[in-house]
Amino acid sequence: MINFSDLTFIFRFLPVFIVAFYLTPYEFRTLTLLLGSLVFYGVGDIKMFPVLLGAVIINYLFSRALKGGGSKVLLGFAIVLDALMLVEFKLLGQFVDSSFMPIGVSFFTFKMISFQIDNYRGKVDEKAGFLDIAAYFVMFPQIVSGPIMRFEDYVKNPFMKLWNRENVETDSESASETETDQEKEIEVLETVKNDSDSDSEIINLDTDEGMEKLEDTGKNESAAEGERPSKLAAIEDGIRFFVIGLAFKVLLADHLSMLWRDIGTIGYESISTALAWLGAYTYSMELYFDFWGYSLMAAGIGVMLGFPFIVNFDQPYGSKNVSEFYRRWHATLGSWFRDYIYFPMGGSRKGNLRTILNLLTVWLITGFWHGVTLNFILWGMIIFVIILCERFILSKLPKFLGDFIGRINVLVLIPLTWVVFALPDNGMLSTYFMRLFPFFGVGVSINQGDFIKNVGIYGIVLGTGLILMIPAVYGFFVKHRKNPVFTVGLLLLFWACVYSLSNAAGNPFMYFKF
Known part of the structure; x- marks a missing residue:
């Protein structure tokens, strides 16, 4: 498997692909993306390569039959087929052999299901061809662990010739004069987040209308019509996010x-209570920076393209x-469940009992999506x-x-x-919670020095992680990411990551196993 944090990927595959992508004539870049993604996947999981190809072809055929409407029965059949594929390989991977679970199956099946639903709803242009759809399904920046991009976002790429775009290459000479669409989108998201920090907005986000309002805000603030993004500016900005994600993964999560x-x-x-709590927070931080780092790297590669x-x-x-958490x-998984399961089931609009049933369904599926062992189902039920x-108790209390x-819950x-989430073995899980x-003093009297010892060893990493979890810190980076001082800092971070990777085998991203 080619890992985003592998030196082979960083210094060979990625630069070669970026150069090949932009050297390819505008009309054929979709084909380049498709072929490059297939090579990426084939190198990582050649055994399951036919499964991916078969799923792509079958879903394309369904999309042709469903374009602009079609039979609900046929749509249901397409969804069930994709869902059964996911369930079957999840079970085979867990109970037979992990090699039977195709890499990224949890993500590309969800992309296929959402595509079929959007296609049925008329949100996909009927002229979209096989190359457009296949490249969307398998694009390598996202096929392994997301994010789950919607097709409507995929078609916003100005550097690829799609069915709905004139055969004219974008003008790259406006680089120094205009901001890229990606930059504007990031700034809009920051603005929306700041503007919606009021309590009423947060509560409204629990409703269908509130979420739609937030989405519309972002869409309405898109780049001004007529401004042409620059390939060089896109590559530079993508590299910045890729490097910070790499640092999160290599220097913190690992x-x-x-x-x-x-x-x-x-x-x-044999661990003390203090070390057990330190472990819980350590795993939380590890998972956060591992998956956030991967997401930034994946998004950065997407921006480069x-x-x-x-x-x-x-x-x-x-x-x-926790709801806001x-x-x-x-977020792309959460919005997927919201738009394709929770809202179609009625959301929160059909009374409390129906709301409870809808939330139960979402969190049962969420747990199973992560894994078929009991701990994932239990995790989903606890969150539920x-x-x-x-929803039904805290909202009735005085606001403060x-x-x-609510913050204590988080x-x-x-x-x-x-x-x-971390411990599939029930015995280990019960021991850890003891x-x-x-209770009755069990664990308190066990070697209390283990906590102090490990804080001494890992204190710098833990402290750095805590600082970077403060919202204002990352927001400051996004706002000033083009500052020359930050650029130098990113170069130093990149050097530190390469040095670390060259002296130790990198760990695979934690969400690869899902």
């Missing part, structure tokens, strides 16, 4: 994983409650219960009290749920 592994090596039955910047993480630990964490409590408890309960909550 080092945090060492502490989590050390705790497992000691044995959960002209695609819109996809925000998959929006400072989730700054959220006021999961609108900001893995927390969100219900926030509800907000306070900062205390979320790390505890990640422990459930250390977290040492």
Whole structure:
């Protein structure tokens, strides 16, 4: 498998592909993207390569039959077929052999399902051809672990000749005069986030209308018509996000994983309560920076190729409650469930009992999507219960009290749920929670020095991670990312990442296994 944090990918595949993409005539870049993505996938998982090809062809044939409407029965059949493919390979990968689960199957099946639904709803132009659709399904920046880009965002790329665009190459000479579409989109997202920081907006985001309003705000603020983005500016901006994502992965997540592994090596039955809590927060930070880092790298590669910047993480630990946390964490997955399961089932518009059923369905599927073992289902159910409590209990409390408890939920309960997420073995999970909550003194008297020792070893990494989790810190980077001082800093970060990777085998991204 080619990993975004592999030196081979960074210094060979990626630069060669970027050069090949832009040297390819405008009319044929979709084909270049498709072929490059197939090579990327084939090198990583040649055994399951026919599965991907078969899924692409079958979904294309369904899209032709469903274009601009068609039979609901046929749409249902297409959705069931994709869902069964996901379920079958999840079960085979878990209970037979992990090699039977195609890389990225959880992500490309969801893209295929959403595409079929959008196509049925008339949101996909009937003139979209096989190359356009196939390249969307398999594009290498996203096929392994997302983000889950919608087809309507995919077609916004100004550097590829699509069916709905004149055969005219974009003008690259406006680089110094105009901002790229991606830059404007990032700025709009920052503006929307700042403008919607009021409590009423956060509450409204729980409703169908509130989410639609937020989306419309971003769409209406898109780049001014007639401004032409620059390929060079897009590549430069994409590199910036790629490097910061690489640093999150290599310099933070990989080092945090060492502490989590050390705790497992000691044995959960032998760690102190203090170290157990440190472990819970360490794993939370590791997962955050690993997946956020991957998402930034994937989005950065997409920007280099002209695609819109996809925000998959929006400072989730700054959220006021768990509901908001999961609108900001893995946002493209959350919006997928919202638009293709929660809203079609009625959302929150058909009474409390129906709302509870809809939320239960979403979180059951979310748990199963991550894995078929009991801990993932349990994790999903715990989140479901927390969100219900926030919705029907916290919302009735005085505002200041509800907000306070909501933030406690984010900062205390979320790390505890990640422990459930991390440990598939029920015995290990119960032992770990006995250390977290040492009733009758169990765990309290165990080697208290292990906490101080590990804080001494990993204190710098832990402290750096905590600082970078502060929303204003990353926002400052986005705002000033073109400052020469930041550019020098990114070069130093890139050198540090390369040095670290050249001296140790890099860890695969954690979400690869999903």
